[in-house]
Amino acid sequence: MKIAVFGTGSVGETLGSKLIDLGYEVMMGSRTAHNEKAVAWAKKAGAKASAGTFADAAKFGDLIVNATLGSGTVEAFKMAGEDNCAGKTVLDLSNPLDFSKGFPPSLFVSNTDSLGEALQRAVPKAKVVKALNTMSCLLMVNPRQLPDTHHTFIAGNDAGAKDQVKAILAAFGWKPEEIIDVGDITGARATESYLPIWARLYGSLKTGNFNVKIVR
Ligand SMILES: NC(=O)c1ccc[n+]([C@@H]2O[C@H](COP(=O)([O-])OP(=O)(O)OC[C@H]3O[C@@H](n4cnc5c(N)ncnc54)[C@H](OP(=O)(O)O)[C@@H]3O)[C@@H](O)[C@H]2O)c1
Helix, strand or coil: CEEEEECCCHHHHHHHHHHHHCCCEEEEEECCCCCHHHHHHHHHHCCCEEEEEHHHHHHHCCEEEECCCHHHHHHHHHHHCHHHHCCCEEEECCCCEECCCCCCCEECCCCCCCHHHHHHHHCCCCEEEEECCCCCHHHHHCHHHCCCCCCEEEEECCHHHHHHHHHHHHHHCCCHHHEEECCCCCHHHHHHCCHHHHHHHHHHHCCCCCCCCCCC
16 A cells, blocks of 8 residues: 655654555655655655655555644645545644644644644545544554553544554554544544643653553
8 A cells, every 4th residue: 555644744754664664655745846854764764665745645645644734734735636635545643733832832723623624624535534643653653662551532534534544553553442433523623632631741741652541
């Protein structure tokens, strides 16, 4: 399977490298064709890795991972082109963080809307699944580095797309019982709203190496 990873930050790199390790072909997308970070990542990651624009990557990928800055996410998918995204599953791990007033950040959309929904509206023919946005990227791709069971959430409108995302999460090391389905894409309102708590915990614990465990 070919995967597009939108984003040249630490999350794009971490997810891209893990997907390469798992045997996928990965194109890292950015706003420009020869983004320095994307080209350097592709060189380091080997023959199955490449770099291009968001549109190049969207055309290339059977599935798209969105790891762009929250405030640039809709713009990135507009640049990718609606038709290039049509029919494809989008694993969206972005967060609508606003750091304009420093740390901790606030959310620039919340409560009655979410970034996941804004993205779904921007690419209506794609199948957006919000997932993995509630933890550090190192935990996303290596959940077993914590010594206990812990949980991640998925939200999206399409059952088949959720299954595709669950398969990728399983390849990362997530156990089926650790993935909790919180409903359609409006569930992104809830998972994105966890970020203020995550940020406070990060401030208190002085590490990003933690996650939630749901106990029933
Ligand atoms: N850090 C974590 O562990 C963590 C955990 C959970 C979720 N997240 C979320 O993951 C996402 C990526 O985080 P990150 O720190 O790796 O990278 P980032 O700095 O938030 O985003 C970098 C990417 O966003 C693109 N971008 C920035 N402004 C844009 C705009 N106006 N239009 C289109 N694209 C734009 C950049 O494009 P260029 O390549 O062209 O510069 C780049 O590819 C964020 O939404 C973050 O909240 C992060």
